[in-house]
Amino acid sequence: FLQCINRPSSVNAIAVSPTNTQLILVAGGTGGIWRSTNGGTTFVPVTDTLVDLAVGTIAFAPSDPNIVYAGLGDSDNGYWGTGVLRSNDAGATWTRVSTAPFPERVQATRIRVDPANPNKVYIALNSFQNPTTGGAGIGGVLVSTNGGVSWTVRLNGLATDLAIHPTNPQIIYAALQYGVTDASPRGLFKSTNGGTNWTNVLASPYDAALASTRDFRIAVTPADPDRVYAYFGTEGPPRELRLEVSTDAGATFTDRGVISNDILDPGQFGYNTYLEASPTDEDTIYVGARDTFRSTDGGVTFTNLNNSFAPPYDPGDFTEQLQKIHTDQQAFAFEPGSSTTFYAANDGGIFKTTDSGTTFTSLNQTLSLTQFIGISLHPTDPTRSYGGAQDNGSQRRVAPGIGWTEFVGGDGGKSVINPVNPTMVFPSFTDGNIGRVTNNGTGAQESIATTETFGEQGDSARIGFYPPIVSNGVDPRIYSGSWRLFICTNCDDLNRNLDGGTPPTWTAPGGMFDQTKGGSDVLSAITIARSNLNVIYTGSTQGRAMVSTNGGADWTDITNGLPDRSIRSITVSPTNPALVYLTVSGYGSGHVFRSTNSGTNWTDISNNLPDIPTSAFMIDRLTPTTLYAGTDIGVFRSTDNGATWSVFNNGLPPVPVMEFASQANGLIQIATYGRGAYELPLAVGPTPTPTPT
Numbered sequence: 029f030l031q032c033i034n035r036p037s038s039v040n041a042i043a044v045s046p047t048n049t050q051l052i053l054v055a056g057g058t059g060g061i062w063r064s065t066n067g068g069t070t071f072v073p074v075t076d077t078l079v080d081l082a083v084g085t086i087a088f089a090p091s092d093p094n095i096v097y098a099g100l101g102d103s104d105n106g107y108w109g110t111g112v113l114r115s116n117d118a119g120a121t122w123t124r125v126s127t128a129p130f131p132e133r134v135q136a137t138r139i140r141v142d143p144a145n146p147n148k149v150y151i152a153l154n155s156f157q158n159p160t161t162g163g164a165g166i167g168g169v170l171v172s173t174n175g176g177v178s179w180t181v182r183l184n185g186l187a188t189d190l191a192i193h194p195t196n197p198q199i200i201y202a203a204l205q206y207g208v209t210d211a212s213p214r215g216l217f218k219s220t221n222g223g224t225n226w227t228n229v230l231a232s233p234y235d236a237a238l239a240s241t242r243d244f245r246i247a248v249t250p251a252d253p254d255r256v257y258a259y260f261g262t263e264g265p266p267r268e269l270r271l272e273v274s275t276d277a278g279a280t281f282t283d284r285g286v287i288s289n290d291i292l293d294p295g296q297f298g299y300n301t302y303l304e305a306s307p308t309d310e311d312t313i314y315v316g317a318r319d320t321f322r323s324t325d326g327g328v329t330f331t332n333l334n335n336s337f338a339p340p341y342d343p344g345d346f347t348e349q350l351q352k353i354h355t356d357q358q359a360f361a362f363e364p365g366s367s368t369t370f371y372a373a374n375d376g377g378i379f380k381t382t383d384s385g386t387t388f389t390s391l392n393q394t395l396s397l398t399q400f401i402g403i404s405l406h407p408t409d410p411t412r413s414y415g416g417a418q419d420n421g422s423q424r425r426v427a428p429g430i431g432w433t434e435f436v437g438g439d440g441g442k443s444v445i446n447p448v449n450p451t452m453v454f455p456s457f458t459d460g461n462i463g464r465v466t467n468n469g470t471g472a473q474e475s476i477a478t479t480e481t482f483g484e485q486g487d488s489a490r491i492g493f494y495p496p497i498v499s500n501g502v503d504p505r506i507y508s509g510s511w512r513l514f515i516c517t518n519c520d521d522l523n524r525n526l527d528g529g530t531p532p533t534w535t536a537p538g539g540m541f542d543q544t545k546g547g548s549d550v551l552s553a554i555t556i557a558r559s560n561l562n563v564i565y566t567g568s569t570q571g572r573a574m575v576s577t578n579g580g581a582d583w584t585d586i587t588n589g590l591p592d593r594s595i596r597s598i599t600v601s602p603t604n605p606a607l608v609y610l611t612v613s614g615y616g617s618g619h620v621f622r623s624t625n626s627g628t629n630w631t632d633i634s635n636n637l638p639d640i641p642t643s644a645f646m647i648d649r650l651t652p653t654t655l656y657a658g659t660d661i662g663v664f665r666s667t668d669n670g671a672t673w674s675v676f677n678n679g680l681p682p683v684p685v686m687e688f689a690s691q692a693n694g695l696i697q698i699a700t701y702g703r704g705a706y707e708l709p710l711a712v713g714p715t716p717t718p719t720p721t
Contacts, residue, residue: 029663029680029706032413032432032697037397037420039373040102042361043086045093045118049363052371053119054378055083057102057358058684058702059397063119068371068380068391075113075122076681080661081702082107084136084154089146094118097176099136103154104299104358105399105701107660107684108133112151112176125176131156133615135167138190142197142222147175150200150223152187157615169202171223183217183226184208188243189303194250198222199277201256203244214241216258218278229278233270234262245303252310253277257327259303259315261294267342269294271327284327292330293317293341300356300374308367316357317341320372322385333385353379353388356419375419398423400699401494402442405689406450410707412468413689414453415699416440416494422455424469425705432705435469441494442687446520448504454519456497459489462508464519474525476532482510483536492550492569500556501602509551511544512536513566513580537580544568555598557605565608565627567595573610575627586627591617596643597687601652611657613641620645620657622670633670646688646696658685658698680706 038057045051052064054071060081062071075081075098082102089095096119100109110133111126135154142148153167169183169190185204193199200219207214216230232241242263249255254277261269269292271284295318302316311326318341319334336351337344354376363369368384377392399418406412413425415432422440423432441456453469454476456462462477484491491510498507504520507513514534518524524532544550549570557563562579571592574583593612601607606626612619618632619642637657644658653669656676663685665676684701696708 029678029698029708031396031679031703032425032705032707037377037399037418037702038104038356038358038375039378039395039397040084040104040358041086041098042359042371042373042378043088043096043119044361044363044371046088046090046364047093048118049365051093051118053086053096054373054395055086055098055359056081056395056397056702057105058082058107058399060681060683060702061086061098061113061119061122062395062397064391068378070394071391072394073396073681074120078113078122078124079110079682080108081681081683082109084109085139085151087139087141088118089141090143092146095141095146095175097139097141097149098122099134099139099151099153101133101135101154103135103137106135108135108157110134112136112139112149112172112179114176126172126179127177130170130179131165133157137167137188140190140192140200143192144197148173148222149176150190150192151179152190152202154186154188154205166208169217169223169226182219182223185212185214189246191246191248191256193277194248194253196253201246201248201278202226203246203258203260205241205244210235215244215260216246216256216278230258230272230274230281232260234260234268239264239266239268242298243301245301247303247305247313249305249307249310251306251308255305255310256281257303257305257313259301261297263298267294267297269297273326288340289342289344290339292321293319293332293337293344295337295341295343296356300358302357302360304360304362306367307362312367314360314370316360316372318344318355318357320353320357320360320385353390354419396704397702398704399701400686400705401440401701402687403689403697403699403705404443404445404453405691405695405697406445407447407691408450410691410695412450413697413705414443414445414455414469415705416443416455416457418701422457422463424453435465436463436473439494442497444497444499444506446504447499447501449520452520454497454506456495456508458493460484460491460495460508460510462497462506462519464525466522474527474529476506476516476519476525477508477534478526481526481534482508482514484510490548490550492552496551496554498554498556500561501558502561507554507556507564509543509554509566511542511546511550511568512538512540513543513551513554513564513576515580538576538583541583543572543574543583545570545572553595553598553610555600555608557600558602560605563600563605563626565598565600565610567598567610569594571595571612573598573627577626584627586623586630589630590621593617596641597645599645599647601647603652609645609647609655611642611645613643615639615641619659620655620670633666635670635672637664637673641684644685644687644698646690648694649690649692650694656688656696658688660684663698 041055189203215232306312356375359373421434422436446452553567593614618634648654661682662677
């Protein structure tokens with residue numbers, strides 16, 4: 029594959045060598061570990077040969093900086109990782125070292141290394157996969173004394189943070205968002221014997237029956253080794269943030285009280301959250317929210333360093349014209365030996381300041397970490413592609429070799445190109461918001477749908493964060509949905525929009541019929557048979573599959589024979605409306621299913637495909653018995669109609685694949701969630717070589 033895009037996106041962790049300030053490692057949420065040897069001027073990926081690229085945390089061993097550890101998994105986006113990695117050459121190469129009984133699939137939130145012993149390692153796990161049910165089990169704090177090979181569970185609970193006392197490595201602090209049960213203690217725990225035993229020294233006041241603790245973070249500083257900061261709160265209701273401070277190594281705490289949203293931003297607390305303390309001033313701390321905030325008086329008052337939002341911060345006005353760096357902060361690291369030079373990472377990559385945050389420099393020129401939700405490709409022009417990117421808007425490909433540009437902001441979702449007039453594109457955003465842009469994505473954006481268009485509103489809206497939006501490939505109709513299917517027949521009419529024109533006509537042909545399993549379930553997949561536009565298939569996040577043979581007026585449940593897993597894609601043959609393929613996420617089941625009778629019966633054709641979530645599927649346009657499956661570890665291809673599968677990642681790292689797009693001549697492009705967009709050029713020989721565009 030050839031890479032098509034080189035843009036930044038979410039970074040989960042930053043680690044700077046304690047002896048070489050030019051050596052920096054960053055962890056892409058789903059894009060692997062990247063390494064710089066020139067202070068962040070350029071980065072190269074260093075874990076692309078491993079099984080998976082979801083990385084949660086990285087730490088150098090202070091006593092031997094050639095040794096580095098990384099904990100895998102991305103708890104923000106729900107991606108599992110396969111354990112713990114170790115590097116013995118300062119991050120240049122990596123090996124997975126963790127062995128059973130360390131869980132096979134985890135989401136790691138923090139890893140720390142004993143300052144005197146490079147083989148003693150602590151890791152905080154948000155959760156791990158239950159091998160029996162395939163679901164999530166509770167995490168905890170685990171300790172290794174042999175360099176990450178074997179581990180012992182020392183504290184049970186959903187662990188979000190770890191800190192080691194700056195002068196006494198036997199004192200360890202751990203944060204639990206919640207315990208094994210609702211009645212278990214949560215909050216700040218302390219060990220005085222190197223992690224063997226733990227005491228709850230600061231209990232969270234938030235009870236699950238009222239308002240659960242949403243996150244819990246810890247910070248310590250060598251400027252005052254017994255100073256401990258604890259930052260925690262709820263998502264609500266009520267939505268609250270709180271900071272407590274100890275000056276006696278956690279024996280007692282001073283409660284700063286509930287922090288007003290005029291002072292600190294609670295927006296998306298628990299998603300974009302960190303707490304760091306200055307190494308030279310015990311009263312200076314940094315808090316990650318949508319922006320980065322600094323306090324120089326021990327957490328009494330705060331200053332917004334990034335200015336993306338204005339107070340009161342819940343929800344706050346977006347002040348893009350004042351913004352210094354991208355929003356949604358994820359990670360922070362000081363340059364060793366400095367309190368004024370630090371790195372801040374967020375959903376837009378990594379940035380550096382040398383003046384305590386007065387100014388920032390982007391270090392994203394060589395990072396390729398875009399988390400695409402989907403991709404659409406012009407039917408005849410291979411240079412025109414569109415894709416929605418997590419927190420990086422809807423992107424438009426400018427031309428080969430030039431890159432991509434954002435033409436609509438926010439969280440970009442799926443997009444549709446009008447098959448009758450391909451110069452018109454319909455980008456989507458979150459919660460059912462859909463736009464229309466003319467002139468190949470360069471015209472003004474107009475709104476053609478909002479959450480309310482689909483009969484939903486507010487916090488109770490039953491619609492996917494990224495709802496499906498599709499075309500039938502024949503006429504200008506657009507299909508989208510909440511828990512029921514909606515069709516727009518005139519969204520291409522330039523006289524119809526929600527920005528002052530006559531609103532487009534969206535109708536639910538099935539009325540109020542629920543096509544999901546009810547409750548919070550929503551539609552996650554829609555497809556229309558090109559050879560018979562009356563045949564429509566839908567799938568839901570909780571695993572219900574439906575088919576209509578009369579344009580959506582009536583529906584038949586075709587779930588029987590499918591596993592109880594979230595449906596990620598449905599693909600129908602372009603020539604046979606009864607031949608349909610369906611893929612699911614999760615573990616412990618098949619992931620690719622085929623029906624030859626419109627879903628009445630399903631056959632599991634996963635066969636030798638790995639037990640891995642599969643979000644995308646495509647039938648080869650030139651050879652219908654060649655099938656492609658987009659999984660959480662890249663592309664697999666079958667050339668024998670699903671009987672056998674082989675990995676097809678030549679030039680593509682093992683990154684989650686979200687969607688395929690193709691042209692009639694056989695050109696294929698894919699959207700990845702973590703490494704941008706890739707293109708499979710037209711075959712020169714029998715086995716084409718994939719490359720990034």
